């Protein structure tokens with residue numbers, strides 16, 4: 001019907017694929033959450049906790065997260081450049097290669113092909129596939145931006161460009177390895193050095209998959225859905241450059257009190273504290289944008305998602321730097337506190353913001369309205385409650401674990417055996433499963449709403465044709 | 466002028482890349498050029514073929530999702546796990562396997578902590594020892610065979626020394642054999658602190674158990690025994706992976722020893738070659754120092770009650 005039609009189908013394909021992998025990842029999340037309090041849920045060899053946990057993290061980071069990033073970035077880039085994608089067919093191939101890669105990735109992880117690098121578990125043949133995938137994406141993004149019909153590049157495009165280059169550098173370096181067969185390789189980095197490289201990667205994978213792309217969405221869809229302009233352009237500039245500068249210094253805060261040289265740990269901790277500033281730059285920018293008319297929180301159902309999303313981002317970025325301090329790290333590192341932190345970010349900030357972006361895009365593609373605002377509100381409240389319950393229970397367990405591990409008797413001996421400290425987590429781990437179920441029900445409302453909107457839109461289009 | 470940047474995508478991408486690379490260079494590439502990032506302890510040995518096969522299985526099963534392999538230099542952590550980790554212990558790990566979550570205990574000092582038989586039984590069915598443990602059962606490893614040609618390729622990729630005999634010796638080994646061989650090597654490049662007071666026969670004054678015969682202590686000892694010792698010494702100390710404690714054989718030699726000799730082995734653990742009252746140990750038992758004096762004396766009182774003394 002119009003010149004965007006074909007590309008919009010690609011965008012929709014990515015959104016649906018992302019949702020599909022999200023469901024797979026979340027179901028596995030529930031599964032591993034049960035395995036943590038009942039070992040009978042392990043089915044050896046393919047479905048033990050050790051293998052499933054990486055399917056959960058990869059499925060959600062790369063399937064849900066990166067899938068959403070691909071689709072939503074294509075959409076945003078078309079809007080901000082005022083033109084269709086430069087290589088529409090390439091984008092369609094990209095969609096299919098993406099799904100094939102994620103499917104193979106999941107299968108290979110079930111089979112135990114694992115480099116043991118967190119968030120870079122996939123073995124070398126898949127790594128090559130992923131680099132190709134990223135190049136296909138980068139070519140289209142850069143090509144379309146270069147041939148744009150709008151002079152200025154809006155804030156979201158800065159974050160998109162930063163994401164595209166940073167992920168490429170991070171992914172390639174951390175995955176350098178010596179193959180020893182088709183399904184096995186050994187890192188070119190060893191020991192302490194490999195730890196430093198891995199967490200330089202790992203922290204920035206969080207930074208450039210779960211932060212900068214989500215900020216790109218936030219800066220685009222918040223003004224779009226509220227009709228309010230971003231509060232301060234200058235603040236956006238400062239926040240952007242200082243964020244992408246600061247992030248890369250901080251990886252070693254994941255290695256506090258390990259044998260990594262102290263100066264690297266300390267440098268990381270210092271920059272980690274500095275990161276509060278650029279992070280809150282975006283939070284403040286978001287609040288002040290809606291601050292000119294807070295009634296949007298009620299009248300516009302999407303505003304809630306974005307404002308609560310950025311609030312959780314704000315909380316993450318205060319909690320994160322606190323965790324990096326040596327005293328705090330000595331208590332909470334290696335405990336369940338960290339999954340508590342992680343899921344406030346992933347469930348609260350990432351999933352909320354991407355879901356809201358999808359709510360915006362799908363009706364726009366079909367030139368219609370969302371199927372049900374009420375269902376969207378139910379979705380919102382359920383994921384909010386599920387996420388809060390998840391994080392709060394994990395913070396409590398984490399502090400308890402840390403304290404029990406340290407507890408000593410008067411004569412200096414340990415008060416609790418490891419096993420005793422383990423069993424005390426079970427009530428909290430059960431509650432976490434319940435929290436996960438609530439979150440999942442919320443996501444089902446979301447999926448239903450999206451599918452019904454597509455149905456409604458297709459019928460509408462058919463009746464017009 | 467600076468405004469230009471936001472109209473020029475290529476320039477923008479270049480500037481962004483440079484900004485990203487600054488921190489990368491200082492905290493990642495520069496350290497890599499320094500010797501301190503490539504340390505190696507003198508007595509750290511490359512993995513043998515069987516150990517490497519075991520390490521591969523450790524990675525395949527994602528054990529690092531529940532177990533860390535670094536002891537932090539914190540007091541209670543050193544008491545719980547052993548000497549804190551040194552940078553030079555990991556030179557042959559590609560990549561490091563430190564992990565980020567302790568759903569299970571740290572394994573940095575697992576090598577030599579338990580006898581092999583304990584690991585076989587524990588991996589087959591962790592719940593038989595710790596009924597509520599959430600560690601998966603790995604019984605299937607006992608049936609799966611290692612693949613010698615693949616392991617040879619892995620040894621080559623790591624540039625580890627091996628002989629043809631090493632590879633042919635792998636035939637008939639199970640994945641469980643390999644995993645246990647690996648675990649027994651972890652963390653052994655750092656010598657255990659020689660805190661042992663090795664008691665020569667009759668060489669010193671014996672200390673009596675202050676809690677001997679105390680009914681409350683015996684009851685506590687029984688509970689502690691069920692939690693900490695039963696997995697190896699059987700429900701009433703009749704024996705299993707470890708020897709019977711009910712008889713009057715100690716370190717394989719008949720004839721009783723003093724209360725404080727019992728205290729000594731429970732407190733410090735046992736390693737092959739250790740000498741107690743002139744008798745030489747052949748096997749491994751973990752130390753239980755972390756329990757503290759009173760609990761250990763209670764255990765001794767309980768063992769004595771089982772022996773009918």
Ligand code: HEM
Nearest residue numbers: 026029030032033057060338339342346347436439440566
């Ligand atoms: C029903 C919802 C979910 C449940 C029940 C769930 C459950 C879990 C569990 C049990 C773990 C392992 C924690 C541990 O080892 O102690 C985990 C880890 C993780 N999950 Fe989820 N999860 C859910 C949703 C998500 C979502 C939506 C994302 C991402 C978009 C996500 C990303 C992660 C990540 C990155 C980790 C690794 C954390 C770390 O290494 O510390 N999860 N999750």
Ligand code: HEM
Nearest residue numbers: 206210253275316317320321323324333338342345346565
């Ligand atoms: C300025 C912002 C942030 C800082 C400084 C920060 C800092 C940290 C620190 C220090 C840890 C390690 C905790 C430990 O193991 O002791 C951590 C873990 C983690 N954070 Fe954050 N965080 C920030 C924001 C975020 C955001 C927005 C997300 C989005 C989802 C996130 C996701 C994660 C994940 C997935 C891990 C677990 C890594 C692992 O062990 O596998 N963080 N963070």
